[in-house]
Amino acid sequence: xxxxxxxxxxxxxxxxxxxxxxxxxxxxxxxxxxxxxxxxxxxxxxxxxxxxxxxxxxxxxxxxxxxxxxxxxxxxxxxxxxxxxxxxxxxxxxxxxxxxxxxxxxxxxxxxxxxxxxxxxxxxxxxxxxxxxxxxxxxxxxxxxxxxxxxxxxxxxxxxxxxxxxxxxxxxxxxxxxxxxxxxxxxxxxxxxxxxxxxxxxxxxxxxxxxxxxxxxxxxxxxxxxxxxxxxxxxxxxxxxxxxxxxxxxxxxxxxxxxxxxxxxxxxxxxxxxxxxxx
Amino acid sequence: xxxxxxxxxxxxxxxxxxxxxxxxxxxxxxxxxxxxxxxxxxxxxxxxxxxxxxxxxxxxxxxxxxxxxxxxxxxxxxxxxxxxxxxxxxxxxxxxxxxxxxxxxxxxxxxxxxxxxxxxxxxxxxxxxxxxxxxxxxxxxxxxxxxxxxxxxxxxxxxxxxxxxxxxxxxxxxxxxxxxxxxxxxxxxxxxxxxxxxxxxxxxxxxxxxxxxxxxxxxxxxxxxxxxxxxxxxxxxxxxxxxxxxxxxxxxxxxxxxxxxxxxxxxxxxxxxxxxxxx
Numbered sequence: 001x002x003x004x005x006x007x008x009x010x011x012x013x014x015x016x017x018x019x020x021x022x023x024x025x026x027x028x029x030x031x032x033x034x035x036x037x038x039x040x041x042x043x044x045x046x047x048x049x050x051x052x053x054x055x056x057x058x059x060x061x062x063x064x065x066x067x068x069x070x071x072x073x074x075x076x077x078x079x080x081x082x083x084x085x086x087x088x089x090x091x092x093x094x095x096x097x098x099x100x101x102x103x104x105x106x107x108x109x110x111x112x113x114x115x116x117x118x119x120x121x122x123x124x125x126x127x128x129x130x131x132x133x134x135x136x137x138x139x140x141x142x143x144x145x146x147x148x149x150x151x152x153x154x155x156x157x158x159x160x161x162x163x164x165x166x167x168x169x170x171x172x173x174x175x176x177x178x179x180x181x182x183x184x185x186x187x188x189x190x191x192x193x194x195x196x197x198x199x200x201x202x203x204x205x206x207x208x209x210x211x212x213x214x215x216x217x218x219x220x221x222x223x224x225x226x227x228x229x230x231x232x233x234x235x236x237x238x239x240x241x242x243x244x245x246x247x248x249x250x251x252x253x254x255x256x257x258x259x260x261x262x263x264x265x266x267x268x269x270x271x272x273x274x275x276x277x278x279x
Numbered sequence: 280x281x282x283x284x285x286x287x288x289x290x291x292x293x294x295x296x297x298x299x300x301x302x303x304x305x306x307x308x309x310x311x312x313x314x315x316x317x318x319x320x321x322x323x324x325x326x327x328x329x330x331x332x333x334x335x336x337x338x339x340x341x342x343x344x345x346x347x348x349x350x351x352x353x354x355x356x357x358x359x360x361x362x363x364x365x366x367x368x369x370x371x372x373x374x375x376x377x378x379x380x381x382x383x384x385x386x387x388x389x390x391x392x393x394x395x396x397x398x399x400x401x402x403x404x405x406x407x408x409x410x411x412x413x414x415x416x417x418x419x420x421x422x423x424x425x426x427x428x429x430x431x432x433x434x435x436x437x438x439x440x441x442x443x444x445x446x447x448x449x450x451x452x453x454x455x456x457x458x459x460x461x462x463x464x465x466x467x468x469x470x471x472x473x474x475x476x477x478x479x480x481x482x483x484x485x486x487x488x489x490x491x492x493x494x495x496x497x498x499x500x501x502x503x504x505x506x507x508x509x510x511x512x513x514x515x516x517x518x519x520x521x522x523x524x525x526x527x528x529x530x531x532x533x534x535x536x537x538x539x540x541x542x543x544x545x546x547x548x549x550x551x552x553x554x555x556x557x558x
Contacts, residue, residue: 066467067422097534115391115541143346143447152531168422168447168543172528175535188345188474195467249451252431255376256454262394264447 004242005232005269012238013230013271014125016184018219020044022051023227024072024186025213026061031164031186032227033146036126038105039139040096040178043148047159047180048217049089055160056215059084061193065201067167070190071149072212073160086160095154096178098138101130105137106235110243112260116140116171120263122234126182127263129174139179142169142264146181166191169264184229184270232269242269283521284511284548291517292509292550293404295463297498299323301330302506303351303465304492305340310443310465311506312425315405317384318418319375319457322427326438326459327496328368334439335494338363340472344480346446349469350428351491352439365439374433375457377417380409384416385514389522391539395419395450399542401513405461406542408453418458421448421543425460445470448543463508463549511548521548 016034024031037044050056056072063071076082101107107130109121117129120140127145130137139145142165149161157178164183183190198204218226232239243266248257295313303310316323329335335351342350355361380386386409388400396408399419406424409416418424421444428440436457443462462469477483497505511518522545527536 064471066470095534112394113392114394116537116539154534171541171544172525172533172537174537176533191345192343192471192473194471246451254451254455255374255433258395258451258453260395262450265450 001242001245001267004238004245008232008238012233012236014233015273016218016229016231018221018226019217021218022047022181023214023216023218023221024056025216026189026210027213029186029189030227031189032184032229033164033181034125034184034231035181036124036139036179038124039099039126039128039137040148040180042090042093043096043157043159043178043180046089046093047148047162050086050159051215051217052220053087053089054214055084055087055089056212059212060209061190061203061212062196062209063163063200063202064166064193064195066195068165068170068201069163070166070193071161071163073149073162075206075209077160086158089158089160091158092153092155093157093159093178097154097175098136101132101135101137107137108234108239110261110263110266112247112262114263116174122239122266122268125231125234125268127266127268129263138175140169140263141165141171141173141179143167144183144187145179146183147173148178148180150177164190182268184231184268185227228273230271230273234268242267280521280524280546283517283524287511287517291512291515293512294552295497295508295510297505298496300497301326301460302493302495302497302500303335304495305468305489306492308465308468309506310468311463311508312443312460313404313463313510314460315403315418315458317403318378318405318407318416319427319459321369321372322375322436322438322457322459325368325372326427326441329365329438330494330496331499332366332368333493334363334366334368335491338491339488340469340482340491341475341488342442342479342481343445343472343474345474347444347449347480348442349445349472350440350442352428352441354485354488356439365437368437368439370437371432371434372436372438372457374436376433376454377415380411380414380416386416387513387518389540389542389545391526391541393542395453401518401545401547404510404513404547406545406547408542417454419448419542420444420450420452420458422446423462423466424458425462426452427457427459429456443469461547463510463547464506507552509550509552513547521546
């Protein structure tokens with residue numbers, strides 16, 4: 001894999017878009033999330049509205065369920081007199097669990113099939129699945145994917161409760177929830193947290209919760225405080241060479257190359273063009 | 280799923296076998312591992328030899344690689360004059376990466392296929408794959424599976440370096456390494472550890488390593504200090520009902536049941552017949 005990356009061209013990479021990148025600043029460091037407005041435009045826009053209003057600042061990580069998700073939001077969301085108001089953001093949104101396959105949406109298909117969907121691959125650096133029969137596509141719940149919690153109603157999500165997958169891909173969630181992006185740096189700040197001991201991994205005591213310092217749109221952060229990153233384009237021959245290098249490992253350690261790969265085992269390389277001294 | 284478990288019969292469960300159960304006692308608590316001697320008999324026996332000689336006591340967790348493995352062993356293994364001797368245990372073992380399919384080995388096949396193998400299912404409570412063409416079967420690298428680290432040579436593993444999967448199933452390891460069991464309790468003690476910042480997730484400083492208090496065979500621990508557990512038998516109608524309940528979630532939250540499930544998304548229920556007051 002490293003050989004493939006070493007041979008990559010500058011044009012194989014794209015910089016993250018500051019207007020579609022979130023910084024979740026925790027006491028231990030920064031989580032960088034790339035949004036996927038092509039799949040959940042209303043949810044991405046609503047989250048950006050909340051972020052611009054600093055909605056998440058001082059809220060907390062409420063839930064860490066082993067082999068499943070880390071989730072954050074307002075601890076007082078169920079108490080109307082204490083819950084933080086959503087400001088200009090909508091309290092509920094139309095369900096954006098899948099969208100139409102269109103020509104302008106790139107799709108690099110993987111060759112080895114999938115247990116859950118008829119086709120899987122990558123769209124703009126995000127793991128995606130498709131069903132040509134229905135003409136629909138959706139983002140897949142792989143490790144590091146970022147979604148919008150909701151109650152039982154399909155239209156009850158707003159973006160005020162957000163989660164990241166920290167375990168084996170819970171693909172049963174696909175098409176049941178709005179997936180709105182992917183963590184591109186800092187996963188270990190979410191995956192290595194103490195697991196909650198309450199039902200569904202919620203922390204049982206307020207003091208167990210981890211405070212969120214701030215969530216910001218990269219575009220609203222001074223340039224010197226940003227975390228510039230580049231993502232390998234998933235519609236390039238370089239990316240396909242990388243997939244092939246993972247399907248058939250050529251190093252001496254492997255005795256039986258798998259010859260296959262499943263969607264959520266494909267790494268999507270991220271690099272820093274220059275590390276910031278401020279972080 | 281809870282309804283299925285509530286309706287289970289006592290005979291649907293089996294107690295863990297003290298002669299095939301390891302207790303990894305860490306400062307924060309106990310990890311319980313069920314061994315799989317049917318798949319890697321030499322490796323299981325060698326580990327038990329080391330455990331009986333208290334080989335692992337005072338050694339350490341050396342490596343925590345995000346979305347991959349937590350690994351422990353002797354920090355000084357590369358320094359012959361300081362490395363802890365293996366005593367009666369073998370320094371190397373024949374490769375046990377797959378074994379023959381035989382009639383005495385139960386196999387509950389899953390209906391939804393697999394990206395990596397022609398058949399997948401469960402054997403004695405362990406996720407397993409099979410290839411009827413070669414007549415071979417092997418354990419699958421799902422979350423919580425327990426394996427034996429090795430160097431580049433296929434026969435270089437002894438059990439002195441052990442790992443547990445803490446991320447999305449790294450199925451490319453299947454048939455490349457001896458898988459010798461599964462964590463049945465205490466995964467959060469291995470999955471929530473700080474990630475190592477060195478290459479492959481190794482801790483860079485000795486003080487970052489987490490000390491192992493002891494590793495014991497359950498049979499060698501006084502009865503009052505054991506952690507009795509029961510595992511749902513995977514060759515029962517109750518288990519198949521559980522699989523079906525996970526393939527098609529019936530609760531109100533799910534809008535689109537997956538209708539399918541992949542091997543590593545199937546939970547293998549574990550329960551405590553009575554919790555010990557000593558832990």
